[in-house]
Amino acid sequence: MEMFGIKLGTVAVVALSTSAVLLGAAFLGFAAVSKFQDTLASIGQQVREERDAHWQGEIDRANAKVAQAQENQAKAVLEIQADSSDRVNAATQELEEVRKRNAALSNGSDRGLTADRVGLLPK
Secondary structure (H helix, E strand, O other), X not given: OEEXXXXXXXXXXXXXXXXXXXXXXXXXXXXXXXXXXXHHHHHHHHHHHHHHHHHHHHHHHHHHHHHHHHHHHHHHHHHHXXXXXXXXXXXXXHHHHHHHHHHHOOOOOOOOOOHHHHOOXXX
């Protein structure tokens, strides 16, 4: 047999044919491995994105709970401040009334406690 102007024997033809088949198989194997690696990389990226989305959702839910707790705490603080303000105002008014009643008693310059002044003390 003659190939490219060179006379080849049967063994050489078989060897060249086998080499060509093996070379083609190696190329197909390399292409398959490359495609498999690309597929694995794509799957890995998708899994990472899904994981990140899941944990971002968990973080967002936790942040929402914290924000709600802070809002509830701020409302409670405002209620406590309003209540304490009301109590302070009531005590201040009561003190002013006691001072007025004390000033209205006779003998305002007397020292010590008289029965009328003892009546002004809180019970």
